[in-house]
Amino acid sequence: MARVEYQEQLDDLRRNVVAMGDTVIDRYDAALRALETKDESLAEDVIDGDEEINERYLDLESDCIDLFALQQPVASDLRFVASSFKIITDLERIGDLSVNLAEYTIAAERERYPEIDLIHIGTETGGMLMEAMDAYEAGDPELASEVAERDDEIDHLCSAASDAVVEDLIRTDYGDEADEVMDDVSRLLLTVRDLERVGDHAVNICARTVYMIDSDAGLIY
């Protein structure tokens, strides 16, 4: 095989993106666990761990730029590097959203709407994320497409949660508690949105995987 060093760089990139994905999934799971168990120490670990994810992102961004500049990949190699370049951005953002989740765990003092099951939504999006990265690692566009289709269900869960909160605010007169309630509700709605965004990033990873393998940009746009 020609261009041995180049092929090794491509293999390294794939391995390192998968490793970054594993780390991001671990942090996201930890953030969900911290929220479920109200474990502020674990939440602090998630917040502290974000720097490592940012550094990995910058290292991999640099690796992609080096490949573009020095090896000028084309065809499937080009699609692989370009897709990886985009996917690491999604992973870095999921790291940020995990931090948001951890901060919510620390800041949320009351469980204002226990019927809203953040853990269920988060577990579903976490499952999407894990399978999206499985599809990327295996180069499996069918799996990627299947995972992307599940985003509608996440959107439905998030929309239902938001609607429930808004309907309660319309129905209920909180009187002197209104300011406090609004603070709690704002945090809750932002968290619901963050969980939904994790699902969106998982879909992005799926879309880039389909493009990477099949050169089909249909899921991207």
Next chain:
Amino acid sequence: MSQNDVPDTEAQTNAGGETRSDPDDSLVRTDVRATGSTGHGGSNETVVETRDLDVYYGDERAIDDVSMEIPEHQVTALIGPSGCGKSTFLRCVNRMNDLIDVARVEGTITLRGTDIYDSDVDPVALRRKVGMVFQKPNPFPKSIRDNVAYGLEVQGRDVTEDRIEESLRAAALWEEVKDQLDESGLALSGGQQQRLCIARAIAPDPEIVLMDEPTSALDPVAASKIEDLIDELVEDYTVVIVTHNMQQAARISDKTAVFLTGGELVEFDDTTTVFENPDDDRVEDYITGKFG
């Protein structure tokens, strides 16, 4: 003799050295057919078409059953490993292979519908319509003015200062040489010499400019000037370029034809398609460097 053994100097001398007849405008008919294409905004009309083209050097087949349509006012790049037949293909388009005794061409090549290998076609007239630029700059050992004037003379056009200036401007060389037109073309830098050769090639106002690795002997700055020039030339001419530099093909061409060993045309498509999502696994392997 393989196509790689063709002596360039002989071919270059003969390319413009024959003066046997007047320009044959009847070579070019007006009937044209549409074909899909993108890029430089050409009219999507086919200017050159090959059908079932085979070329042999003695018993050795250099081109194997190649059919393709080259769109006008676009840059078509021919790429492939050494010995794959891309230069041979290029030389067929202006019948340079006529100059090689053992070369034999089968199949058809048409220029706007006219079979260029028809017995009625004058190869000298053909070469006025299909100019050629070679890998190594080959200005004549004459003044800059006379180099361009030669291109006009073979066309039977009057040699005027205006026409010399026009050709040199079209080759992006005028500003650099306008005060030294009587100096030898050989005194120019390599990149300037190549642009002088381009000025000479386009002076007869051809339809097509064939370029056989025109930047491979040049440094990156001189090469980039030629690439910029090709981008401008395609407004007025159809350019077909052989290059070993795949990044160059990707940068400057609208269509890319990939030849592989044995003279087989494996893929011919929009350049973006070839370099982003080639159809043939062998092309994928070649352009990603997995073999070649």
